[in-house]
Amino acid sequence: MVSDILRVRVIELAARFNGEVEENLGELELTVDGRYILEALTDARNFADVPCDFLHDLCGMDLGDHLEVVYQLSSLRGPQRLRIIARVERDNPVINSVTQIWKGSDFLEREAFDMFGLQFRGHPNLKRIYMWDDFEGYPMRKDYVIESHEQRAVMRVRKEGE
Amino acid sequence: MDALNNLFVNIAAAIRGLFADSHSFGADLSINIIVFIMLFLIMVVAALFLSLVERKFAHWVSQRSGPNRLGPHGWFQFIADAVKMLGKEDITPANVDKFLFKMAPMMLVGVTLMVFGVIPFGEEMVAIDLDLGILYFFAVSSLTTLGILMAGWASNNKYSLLGGLRAVAQMISYEIPLIFSLLGVVMITQTFNLSAIIEAQKTIPFIFLQPLAFLIFLIAGIAETNRAPFDHVQGEQEIVAGPFTEYSGLRWGLFMLAEYGNVVATSAIAVTMFLGGWYGPEFLPGWLWFILKIWLVIFLMMWVRWTFVRMRIDHLMHFAWKILLPLALVNIFLTGLGIYVYDLFIVRIGG
Amino acid sequence: MMIEGTQEYSLNMGPQHPSTHGVFRMVVHLDGEVVTKVEPKIGYLHRGLEKMAESRTYTQFIPYTDRLDYLAGPHNSLGYVQAVEKLMDTEVPERAEYLRIIFAELGRIASHLVMIASGSLDISGWTPWSYCFRDRERILDLFEMTAGNRMTPNYFRIGGVSQDVPEEFMPALKSFLEDMPEMIEEYYGIFFGNEIAQSRMKSVGILPKELAENLLITGANLRASGVQYDVRKAEPYGIYDRFDFEIPVLYGCDTYDRHFIRLLEIQESKKIIEQAYKDIPAGPVMTKVPKVLKPPVGKVYHRVENPKGEMGWYIVSNGSTKPARVRIRTGAFVNVQMLPEIVKGWKIQDLVTIFASMDLVLGEVDK
Numbered sequence: 001m002v003s004d005i006l007r008v009r010v011i012e013l014a015a016r017f018n019g020e021v022e023e024n025l026g027e028l029e030l031t032v033d034g035r036y037i038l039e040a041l042t043d044a045r046n047f048a049d050v051p052c053d054f055l056h057d058l059c060g061m062d063l064g065d066h067l068e069v070v071y072q073l074s075s076l077r078g079p080q081r082l083r084i085i086a087r088v089e090r091d092n093p094v095i096n097s098v099t100q101i102w103k104g105s106d107f108l109e110r111e112a113f114d115m116f117g118l119q120f121r122g123h124p125n126l127k128r129i130y131m132w133d134d135f136e137g138y139p140m141r142k143d144y145v146i147e148s149h150e151q152r153a154v155m156r157v158r159k160e161g162e
Numbered sequence: 163m164d165a166l167n168n169l170f171v172n173i174a175a176a177i178r179g180l181f182a183d184s185h186s187f188g189a190d191l192s193i194n195i196i197v198f199i200m201l202f203l204i205m206v207v208a209a210l211f212l213s214l215v216e217r218k219f220a221h222w223v224s225q226r227s228g229p230n231r232l233g234p235h236g237w238f239q240f241i242a243d244a245v246k247m248l249g250k251e252d253i254t255p256a257n258v259d260k261f262l263f264k265m266a267p268m269m270l271v272g273v274t275l276m277v278f279g280v281i282p283f284g285e286e287m288v289a290i291d292l293d294l295g296i297l298y299f300f301a302v303s304s305l306t307t308l309g310i311l312m313a314g315w316a317s318n319n320k321y322s323l324l325g326g327l328r329a330v331a332q333m334i335s336y337e338i339p340l341i342f343s344l345l346g347v348v349m350i351t352q353t354f355n356l357s358a359i360i361e362a363q364k365t366i367p368f369i370f371l372q373p374l375a376f377l378i379f380l381i382a383g384i385a386e387t388n389r390a391p392f393d394h395v396q397g398e399q400e401i402v403a404g405p406f407t408e409y410s411g412l413r414w415g416l417f418m419l420a421e422y423g424n425v426v427a428t429s430a431i432a433v434t435m436f437l438g439g440w441y442g443p444e445f446l447p448g449w450l451w452f453i454l455k456i457w458l459v460i461f462l463m464m465w466v467r468w469t470f471v472r473m474r475i476d477h478l479m480h481f482a483w484k485i486l487l488p489l490a491l492v493n494i495f496l497t498g499l500g501i502y503v504y505d506l507f508i509v510r511i512g513g
Numbered sequence: 514m515m516i517e518g519t520q521e522y523s524l525n526m527g528p529q530h531p532s533t534h535g536v537f538r539m540v541v542h543l544d545g546e547v548v549t550k551v552e553p554k555i556g557y558l559h560r561g562l563e564k565m566a567e568s569r570t571y572t573q574f575i576p577y578t579d580r581l582d583y584l585a586g587p588h589n590s591l592g593y594v595q596a597v598e599k600l601m602d603t604e605v606p607e608r609a610e611y612l613r614i615i616f617a618e619l620g621r622i623a624s625h626l627v628m629i630a631s632g633s634l635d636i637s638g639w640t641p642w643s644y645c646f647r648d649r650e651r652i653l654d655l656f657e658m659t660a661g662n663r664m665t666p667n668y669f670r671i672g673g674v675s676q677d678v679p680e681e682f683m684p685a686l687k688s689f690l691e692d693m694p695e696m697i698e699e700y701y702g703i704f705f706g707n708e709i710a711q712s713r714m715k716s717v718g719i720l721p722k723e724l725a726e727n728l729l730i731t732g733a734n735l736r737a738s739g740v741q742y743d744v745r746k747a748e749p750y751g752i753y754d755r756f757d758f759e760i761p762v763l764y765g766c767d768t769y770d771r772h773f774i775r776l777l778e779i780q781e782s783k784k785i786i787e788q789a790y791k792d793i794p795a796g797p798v799m800t801k802v803p804k805v806l807k808p809p810v811g812k813v814y815h816r817v818e819n820p821k822g823e824m825g826w827y828i829v830s831n832g833s834t835k836p837a838r839v840r841i842r843t844g845a846f847v848n849v850q851m852l853p854e855i856v857k858g859w860k861i862q863d864l865v866t867i868f869a870s871m872d873l874v875l876g877e878v879d880k
Contacts (some may be wrong), residue, residue, distance in 0.1 A: 025811060027813075056823070056842065057814075062838075072842070076740055081748075083814060103850070104728035104730070104850050107847060129556060130555070130556040220639065224639055224643035224644065225647055226647075399531055400862050400864070401861070470638075470709055471709050471713065473713070475862055477709075
């Protein structure tokens, strides 16, 4: 399922950034520290022969002790697929934005910010996308308390001068 | 047949006969009031009926259900619609220019009604037989632009304003080919009087002499009445309903009334100028022929509306200035040439 | 206060506007009629499906998936159930696989018909609109007679489909397929071949290939920009590898091509359904699956070609009856980003056309 060339490239990449490579249901998975994500993605994008140059998905993930940003890579010109997972601290969830590589990651990152509170450094317009602007909390985190409809009573107070 | 043909003329004469002096001020006044009420009724009924026919036509063309509940096959739907419209709440938004906002629909309806004044529905069946009938028609009908702009400006809504400005741009542009297309007929008949123009078509309707002019008139007329494919003023997909966005209830109804009234008026002018007015085979009275021909033109307009999609606004302008106007000028030139040759021919052979 | 010269102004289109196809809102900056900038604002239909998935069992979540792209319900569920099946390593009976393909492709035709219909309605073409809806109705009738629901059939199950199709399904499907060439000709005649419609759409809203790839556009919008890529071919899921069909690709990159490619795709879908109709075997439609689903610990990312774009399902299982995380990557959500890039300099009328050509469904944009 996974081509050997891709596996070699990914293992090389993992060695550079001290990451772990796993194979999960026929898909390669590379886990790296969040600090190296921009370099790792740039490299993966420029893999010789098997460039993973299409960011298929970007999403957040809450694992309790830390957060993850999951990048699903593929290509429009080949069957290669790669999943890169970046670990981010829970208290300080800062990670570099990839909007400079893929312009289209704009909304995906905004969504991850909205749902998990991941701070993407270098994002042009990091604002909430689904929830309203003064919503408090990050709903997809595991510690977000779901209140009953009555209890929540979301009443938006009009700000001064609005 | 003659009795039926002159039915309305005879009724008018009978009413005049009630007065001691049949041409006194009192007789004129009462005839005028009756004619005014009749015209208003004609316009309202025609407009209401047209709103139903439009939907019926949509049902035939686009294979949808259409009104089918009230009366046989839903043909009484327009009564229910009228009643519903009367009962609706009239909302005046907070930040509108109240005077203009309320004036605009009245003005539109008034203007449309004024156009009906010069339309000859049959022989001697015209409210005011003006010698400058065509000129009057254009002068009055171009006032509708003002009414729409008033509505767009007064509504204090960006969509309305956009619609109002579009109305000005579009209607003024299309006025010119509209006027020019009728000049050919005027050149042939040498008169501006609508009844005289119809009488000139006793032998042959002018559509056979001026086919190009009829086409230009129809296209520009559709644009003048803001119907698809030139319905940029309302353009519901982009500017919601244009100038009518903020209107509700009877005021909105008045706009619709004016719109459909305009359609009837424009068709009536087309019938007068090109389709031979009240002339037709003898088995029907003249005024019925006139009405049937109006419906024929309306049918054409509806066919166009339900077939074509809306043009782009820049293409719309190009179409008026670069295609219709030169064509209208060519038509005038050809008419002039034709008249010259015809005169020559008549002089040589006839004289 | 007097303002000298001309001034740009902003117009708030939506969330209640006739042609924003739902509750999409955009703030349009205008110079007269010319658009200078558009800011899309979404989230008015956000239902938090991903969050809901975490508190429901794997089976309970299937009906929710239909509500993503509610115009093509079956294909969303297809992605979800196949992802879970991949996770659990479940075999699906042959007949169920064929039925799934038939339903998914019928859903694609229905979705594309709505797209063409609303695209024509946005330039005031009422008649093409009602033609498309007339024919879509027959597809919905097929869904209804099988699953009971019209737009959101909730037909697929983990391990098969909920029930076999009724007796009258196959004849109705056949007559629908037979009528299709005539329908397509009709759409072409009244909409695509219409001179005014062409002048409205051709070379409007150009999305060049490089920009499309950089913006991560997927689906028919990408194929209209000259990239021949379809998950059904690139990474066949289900039994798509058994069918003979082509991926239409157009190089105009404009609004017209984005509309027209849908018509071509309808024809390809028809081919697929015809083959499936011919080859469908008899047999069971549901495999034996445990009453309580407990997939093993693991992660799976499954992609399907939804009519609106590529849909990705990232499901993380922690071994319990409820998923630890269900991530839905929807095509329309990412595709929204092309709007601000391609409308600059066009008129407000063209904005509506361009927006229609993107084929957004707010259920999918807002999840």
